[in-house]
Amino acid sequence: MSKYEQKENTGVLFKNDRKETENHPDRTGNMLVKCPHCGNSSDMWLSGWIKKTKNGDPYLSIAFKAKTATAAKPQRRAPEPMDDDSIPF
Secondary structure, three states, X not given: OOOOXXXXXXXXXXXXXXXXXXXXXXXXXXXXXXXXXXXXXXXEEXXXXXXXXXXXXXXXXXXXXXXOOOOOOOOOOOOOOOOHHHOOO
């Protein structure tokens, strides 16, 4: 991504050169959102998919996620072994 001046309540989307499957976004980027209630700002990841309406008109479907959120799924812990003596029957 190129460098640009980040302003509050704005964002940018760039062509996703790493798209490997149809589920990957066509556009990726980021935005800076300022809360109108508390005044705190949050960095967000932006994703965009180019889609078409039933009439064939193109539109951009977007999603955003906090940059602090992890992209990887949480790993499951292996169940702890049970002691046969603790089973009541």
